[in-house]
Every structure is written in structure tokens, then in C-alpha cells.
Amino acid sequence: MSLKNYCFDGSQKLSLHKLPHDSKKDNVNKETIxxxxxxxxxxISLLQDKLYADGKEGLxxxxxAMDAAGKDSTVKHVMTGVNPQGIDVYSFKQPSKxxxxxxxxxxxxxxxxxxxxxGLLNRSYYEDVLVVKVHNLYKTYNMAERCLEDxxxxxxxxxxxxxxxxxxxxxxxxxxKIFLNVSKDxxxxxxxxxxxxxxxxxxxxxxxxxxxxxxxxxxxAYEDAINSTASKHAPWYVLPADQKxxxxxxVSEAILKTLKEIDPQYPKLPDEQAALLQxxxxxxxxx
Ligand code: ATP
Ligand code: MG
Numbered sequence: 001m002s003l004k005n006y007c008f009d010g011s012q013k014l015s016l017h018k019l020p021h022d023s024k025k026d027n028v029n030k031e032t033i034x035x036x037x038x039x040x041x042x043x044i045s046l047l048q049d050k051l052y053a054d055g056k057e058g059l060x061x062x063x064x065a066m067d068a069a070g071k072d073s074t075v076k077h078v079m080t081g082v083n084p085q086g087i088d089v090y091s092f093k094q095p096s097k098x099x100x101x102x103x104x105x106x107x108x109x110x111x112x113x114x115x116x117x118x119g120l121l122n123r124s125y126y127e128d129v130l131v132v133k134v135h136n137l138y139k140t141y142n143m144a145e146r147c148l149e150d151x152x153x154x155x156x157x158x159x160x161x162x163x164x165x166x167x168x169x170x171x172x173x174x175x176x177k178i179f180l181n182v183s184k185d186x187x188x189x190x191x192x193x194x195x196x197x198x199x200x201x202x203x204x205x206x207x208x209x210x211x212x213x214x215x216x217x218x219x220x221a222y223e224d225a226i227n228s229t230a231s232k233h234a235p236w237y238v239l240p241a242d243q244k245x246x247x248x249x250x251v252s253e254a255i256l257k258t259l260k261e262i263d264p265q266y267p268k269l270p271d272e273q274a275a276l277l278q279x280x281x282x283x284x285x286x287x
Contacts, residue, residue: 003253008226009235016223019238021183023246033249040252045081047256048118050264052086055116057262058173061255062124065180066218067208068190069241071122074180077248078120078255088113092123100141104128104157105164115172125164126177129157129225134217158228165234175234176258178251179222180241184215 008014020026023033051059061078065071075089090111099107105125113119132138133154141148150156165175182190191212194204211218226236239250269277 003237003250003257006237006239006250007235007254008230008238009232010230014223014226014230014236014238016181016219016226016238019181020240021181021186022240022242026246028246030245034245037245037249037252040249040256041077041081044252044256044259045083047259047262047264048082048086050266051118051259051262052083052116053266054264055114056172056264058113058115059118059255059258059262060113060168060173060175061118061120062126062175062177063120063122063180064124064126064130064178064222065241066182066187066215067211068187068194068203069180069182070244070247071180073244074178074247074251075120075122078251082118086116087118087120089120089122092121092125092127105160108164112168112173125161126225126229129154129161130218130221133221133224134214154224155228158225161229162231162234165229165231169233174258174262176254177229177234177236178254179226179236179238180247181238182241184212186242187212 006019051057063071063074079087079089088111092107092111095107108121108125111119111121138153139148147153168175191204191208194200226238230236237250237254239247239254241247
């Protein structure tokens with residue numbers, strides 16, 4: 001299976017339970033995949049340099065997952081070889097009081113990268129149709145009743161998100177949305193590792209278990225959100241996440257594909273400036 005089979009751009013419907021959590025079906029060789037990942041990372045690094053110099057398009061990477069699916073290590077890997085000046089990472093936590101007193105996309109706009117940069121959202125505005133849906137958090141919001149009693153509350157949010165992503169695309173951004181599709185068994189294993197290993201204790205929080213208990217609700221919320229917001233200009237990649245080496249490869253493939261589509265170019269100097277450059281060279285040569 002290639003990246004294409006994990007890509008949801010509105011042309012095929014996602015049934016989450018049908019997608020694999022590991023590489024078994026893809027019948028790949030780990031050594032080959034590791035080598036390909038390293039090569040992809042080099043290419044990403046070169047293209048990111050061009051993206052920055054060009055400054056014409058921005059790349060927004062949205063990273064969503066259940067706890068312990070490997071978001072943090074994916075962030076680390078995406079950063080490999082990338083000039084830190086060209087990337088902004090932003091983690092979406094529970095909204096602050098100030099954020100809560102604004103519309104849900106308010107904080108997203110503040111976190112957007114400038115064109116020429118890569119913006120990596122560790123969790124995102126999708127939390128507003130995931131955790132907020134699973135826990136019905138919106139019912140406690142200080143908002144007009146017409147908004148809260150609306151049966152189509154989440155349908156409308158999906159639409160607002162789709163419109164927002166189209167707006168970003170039309171504003172010269174590309175969007176890659178990644179869902180790290182970890183299995184319930186692998187999550188359990190990783191939670192136990194976090195509990196058993198003292199150096200990993202800090203990564204575990206008791207709320208992780210209460211969220212795990214709502215696994216099926218989250219899977220349904222993810223499926224709905226992905227199917228309602230998958231589009232050609234803002235595709236979702238639903239990637240197997242039980243084997244980190246394979247996830248990293250697929251993440252690198254998705255990012256590389258998008259950077260190649262952007263096809264950034266180093267700016268070409270106008271003739272006047274090129275002539276000036278030549279003069280400077282001659283002056284230096286004469287010294
Ligand atoms: P880790 O994997 O290290 O635990 P994390 O992304 O889960 O990283 P946490 O600080 O544990 O980070 O959790 C952030 C929490 O904030 C998540 O439970 C997430 O669902 C919640 N959150 C994010 N956005 C919103 C939102 N709009 N409304 C309510 N909760 C939100
Ligand atoms: Mg957490």
C-alpha cells in the first residue's frame with residue numbers, strides 16, 4: 001500500500017476500522033524503509049530551504065491523534081534536518097480564559113506560520129470537533145442560546161473548518177492533515193511503559209485513562225471529522241501508528257509530496273542586482 005491508500009481528499013470515504021495500524025499488509029522491509037526515510041528527510045531539508053527563500057507559500061501541518069500515538073516523536077522527526085528558523089511548532093492545549101472568550105478559530109490564526117515557513121500544529125482546531133464533541137463541552141460555553149441549541153452545531157463547525165481551510169489555501173498556504181492511527185492495544189502498551197519507566201512517568205496523566213475509556217466515541221468523532229473535512233486542498237492522511245519507524249516514513253512521504261507540489265524556487269535576482277553582484281565580485285577579486 002502506498003501513501004495514496006492512506007490519503008483522504010474527499011474522493012473516498014473513510015471507515016476507520018478498515019485501516020491498518022501497522023505495516024503488515026504493506027509487506028515492507030524495515031531496513032529499506034529506514035533508508036527511504038533518511039533520504040526523504042534530506043530532500044525535505046533542501047526543499048524547506050527553498051520554501052523559506054521563496055516565501056511564496058506556507059505549509060501548515062496539522063497533527064492529530066489519541067494519546068501516546070506518537071505526536072511528540074513525530075514532531076521531533078519532522079524537525080530533523082530542518083532549519084529551526086523556518087518552522088513554528090504550536091501545541092494546542094485546553095483553551096485559556098482569553099481564548100474561550102473568542103471564536104474557536106481565533107487562536108488558530110495567531111498560530112499560523114508566515115508564508116515561507118512550515119507551521120506544525122500539535123493538536124489543532126480539530127479538538128473543537130473532537131474532545132468538545134465527545135464530552136459535549138460546548139454546552140457549557142458562554143454563548144448565545146441560538147448557537148448552543150443548534151442541533152447542527154458540529155455540522156456547522158465542519159463547514160466552518162472546511163471554509164477556513166479553503167480560505168488558507170486561497171491565501172497561499174498548503175495544508176497537510178495527519179491522523180496517527182494507533183491501535184487500542186498499542187496505546188495500552190505505551191501507557192504501561194510510561195508507568196513502568198521512571199523517566200517516562202511525566203508523560204502519563206490519569207486523565208489519559210478516562211479518555212481511553214471513551215475510545216469508541218473518539219474513533220467515531222475522528223471518522224466524522226475526517227469525512228466532513230477531507231478535500232483536495234486540505235487532505236487527511238490516516239497513517240498506521242503502531243510502528244514508529246513506519247509512521248515516520250509515511251509522514252515524511254506526505255510532507256515531501258506537498259513540498260514538491262509547492263515546488264519552491266530560489267528567487268532569481270533582477271538583472272540590475274545581478275550586475276551589481278558582478279561588480280562586487282570584480283572589486284573583491286582586485287583586492
Ligand atoms: P501528550 O501526548 O504529551 O499527553 P497532549 O497533546 O495530549 O500531549 P496534554 O497537555 O496532555 O497534551 O493535553 C492537551 C489537552 O488539551 C488534550 O486533552 C486536548 O484534548 C485538550 N484540548 C485541546 N484543545 C481543546 C479544546 N478546544 N477544548 C477542550 N480541550 C482541548
Ligand atoms: Mg495528553
